[in-house]
Each structure stands twice: as C-alpha cells, then as structure tokens.
Amino acid sequence: MSEVQSVDPTVSRTKFEREVAQFREHETMHRQRGIFLLDATFPEVFVLLASPRVKPSVLIAGVVIDFANYDLRPPSVTFVNPFSREPFKAKDLPISMLRRQPMPDIPPEMAMAMAQQGQIQVTNIIQWHGPEEVPFLCLPGVREYHDNPAHTGDSWLLHRRSGEGSLHFILEQIWKYGVNPMEIQVNFNFVVAPLAHAIPQ
Template identity: 35%
Template sequence: MESSLIQYVDPEVTHQKFQEELEIFFSLREEYRKKGVLLLEQQYPDLYFAFAAPSLYPMPIVFAVRINFVNYDVQPLSVKFVHPLTLEPITIEQVHTNLPRKLVGAPTPQALLQADLNRIPFFCIPGVREYHNHPFHNGDSWFLYRKKGGEGSLCFLLDNLELYGTSYLTAYTFQINLNMQIPNLQLGYNPEDLPL
C-alpha cells in the first residue's frame, strides 16, 4: 500500500465493502473473462486486473491495473496502471493504449489516459480517486457521484476500462525501421469503432 494513503475509515467497513464488490465481480467473472478482464491477484485492500484484447490473435495483455480500496467509499477507488507480471507501477509511456473515447462532433478522440509531470498514468473519469483528486477537477466532487447508479463501483471501473481500453482493438500494426532488427508492434483500431 502507498505510504501516502492513510486509512481513516473503519477498516472493518472498508474490508466489508471490498468483499461485497469482489463477490459481485465473482458472480460475473465468466462474462468478464470473455471480454478479456482477468483477475490476477487479490490481497486486501488491492485487486489486480489484466485487460487482454480477445478479438486479436495472439491475444495481447494490453494493460494491467491495481484497484485500491483504502477509505472506500468515502473516497472513490484508486486505479493505478501496473506491469502485468511484476505488478509494479509503470509510466504513461509503458501503457499501450491511451483509452480513447470518441466525442460527437470532435475531429479527434479524447484520451482518457492522462498523466501529470511525474508521468504516472491515471484513468480520467468520474468515480476514480485520481480524477477527483486532480486539481483540474476540484469542482467535481466524488460525493456528486457516490450513490449514483453504481458509478465508482468495481464493476463500473472494470466495464469502463474494458470499453475504452480494449473493446475496440481489431488489428496489429507494424512499424519497421530499417536500422532496427525487430519491428515495433502496435495495436490498431478503426477510429469509427471507438466507444462514445
């Protein structure tokens, strides 16, 4: 657990909410598996998930996250991007998608993967601790969303990470540099297939 996180909510309450959210996930586990959402590890207060692109073969792990429950749900869940094998934090350059969202009338997609000067990536949607703690969103309180239709729940986050992170991927693309021995492998998609 990060040293900057201080548990001020009764740990028994947070642990109970962790268990409840995990039970809901387990009841839907097969559906998530078919979408490429895989639970890697569970160790209170953290859950680690990998997100694969099931429409591609071979099937890549596109990214992995740690979802942290400290002080949930007085605070929203935290989503940190991690290496899928070591579970160590990574930088924005190490994430193979920018979690694009198509905006009606906009010429380019909006990237929901953001980072500050520290290059630590965060998922920029309401219901995520890093979103609500960011200075650009100081007027968008978590308490406006907390009891609103499941926003900020574990399944809400998994659904949105899958939707904007892997659901639209349809191809691999290759960039070949004549000075390199190994081509640069990228994930590709049709911009028209991006989620709204």
C-alpha cells in the same frame, strides 16, 4: 501504494468484499472480455487485461484498483506491468482509452470517413503530466480524478451513490474504451526455440 486507512477498516473491507463478490458473479463474462481478476487482497484488486479480439490474443496490461477508505473515498486506479506489477510510466503505457464526442445526427458511414480523415476529436481518458510520470484514469468515480485540482467542483460525494467508482464500473470503462476497441490481425511464421546459452544443463 495505498493511502493510510482512516475509515473504519471493517466498513471498507465489507464494501471491498461486496465489490469482489459482484465481480465473481459475472466472472465468466469478464473472462470472455479479457478481464482476469488475479488477486483480491484488501484493499487492492489486481486485474489482468487481455484482448480476445487481437489474433493471436495478447496480454495488454495489469490494473491495480485500490479500495483504501472506500467508499468515503473513491478507488484509486493504476495501470501496471502485468508481470512485475510495477506502475507503468506514461512513456511505457501499452494502452490508451480514447473517447470521441457524441455525433448523434451523423450516419455511421460518414463518421467512419471523418475518423479516417482525422476530423473527429478524441480525448484520452488516461492522462499524465509527463512521460516519466505514472498515468492516471481521468474519470469520475476514480480517486485521481476527484483529487485533481481541475475537478474541484466535481466532488466524489456527488457520484458516490451512482455506481461510478464500483469495481464493475471501472472495469467496464477500461474494457469499453481501452480493451474492446483493439482489433488487429498479426500474421507471421516463426519458431520459438530457446537460446543455446539459456538451456539448462
């Protein structure tokens, strides 16, 4: 649910429309990456995430990005069921956004071996307080990050002009850490047929 609009709506709407227009300029690239903008009605953008690297391709999740009071306040990001648009609870979240610590001096082969042995520490950029809670994107440029008491020293105003908090930045991070790493081949043979009782008369 959007927060109450306290910034002049004309200002926020103009900035919102600029964000959407910038997305549209690169829409082909986004689509090829599995990012589909389904709805952009101020103050919210509704985006579907799919993984083109997973075969067969799958719809992973939806994301609602709320630009209320933008850019005095950063956007809010909520992962939602792509069919109902209801926010996922942490226990049902079908996506994670794992990030590992930089290891500049370690050859890729060694890093891969270390990862397979569980020797590389990773953190999930999506956080939550309990399995029944709505998870949040813990990333500078996102409202939930800057509103979290753990980040009181990292004001949104320090990031506001950096590009963090833009629609492009947020979707790029979700793609980089959540969508792009997914790679799996699913091989099975089955026939899709309606259940007898579901066939209309």
